[in-house]
Amino acid sequence: MRPVVVFDLDGTLVDSLEEILASFRFVLTGAGLPVPDDARLRSWIGLPLAETFARLAPPEAVAELTAAYRRHYLARLGHRTRPYPGVPERLAELRAAGFGLAVATTKRSGPAKTLLERVGLLGFFDHVQGTDEGMPAKPDPEVVRRAVAGAGGAGVAMVGDTVHDVAAARAAGLAAYAVTWGAGRAEALAAAGADRVAPDLEALPDWLAAVAGRFIV
Ligand SMILES: [Mg+2]
Incomplete structure (x- = not known):
């Protein structure tokens, strides 16, 4: 085989690190939430988005933050990735x-x-x-x-x-x-x-x- x-x-x-971090910063800032430093954000990359946002926002906000991230990230997919x-x-x-x-x-x-x-x-x-x-x-x-x-x-x-x-x-x-x-x-x-x-x-x-x-x- x-x-x-x-x-x-x-x-x-x-x-794609910078593209991903930029999307997190954009979504969190837009929601008026604190933005963790890059080291903390990096440590969560690879987790499902909802799990990451659950660490950063109240439970009722997680679905909208996840959707906002997808919209922002997918609209720019690959532009800054090599x-x-x-x-x-x-x-x-x-x-x-x-x-x-x-x-x-x-x-x-x-x-x-x-x-x-x-x-x-x-x-x-x-x-x-x-x-x-x-x-x-x-x-x-x-x-x-x-x-x-x-x-x-x-x-x-x-x-x-x-x-x-x-x-x-x-x-x-x-x-x-x-x-x-x-x-x-x-x-x-x-x-x-x-x-x-x-x-x-x-x-x-x-x-x-x-x-x-x-x-x-
Ligand atoms: Mg990976």
């Missing part, structure tokens, strides 16, 4: 090596595909799995399992930038490669159980060859 590698999107494949250096090259390399590639993101599937298309990465992936209405978000492994199933093959590893990605990978039975160019911090990612913590994706192909060795005969 073809080995499948699952990637998180924001903070892993694309540098793939991290070397990402297209690494993805091309993995495809050439015979890996199936999938995305598992906390974004909905539609916006995730739109963003990947706008930054020129969509064509690398066999399947893009968002956390759609009613699905549990990472660290629940559901979105990762669906990503593997959609790509068709045997899941071997997940690449992500947050402890939620690492936990979801673990729960789905995949090895975890964590990058530190996104929202997560090296110590936390290692503590969460990442098999490899690296500043970027440079070491990914060699690491995957070792991890997937037992799947490729």
Whole structure:
């Protein structure tokens, strides 16, 4: 069976941090709520929006804040977001090596595909799995399992930038490669159980060859 590698999107494949932080600042300021510093906001990236806003606003305001964020963010989707250096090259390399590639993101599937298309990465992936209405978000492994199933093959590893990605990978039975160019911090990612913590994706192909060795005969 073809080995499948699952990637998180924001903070892993694309540098969307400033676009995301700007949307949070815009929505919170517009609602007259205090804006936490960037370090706190960063630590919540990757959680469902409603969970983040529940930490910042009274419960009755969460639904409107979440909707306002989606409106603001989706209207600008991808305008300030770019793939991290070397990402297209690494993805091309993995495809050439015979890996199936999938995305598992906390974004909905539609916006995730739109963003990947706008930054020129969509064509690398066999399947893009968002956390759609009613699905549990990472660290629940559901979105990762669906990503593997959609790509068709045997899941071997997940690449992500947050402890939620690492936990979801673990729960789905995949090895975890964590990058530190996104929202997560090296110590936390290692503590969460990442098999490899690296500043970027440079070491990914060699690491995957070792991890997937037992799947490729
Ligand atoms: Mg991420």
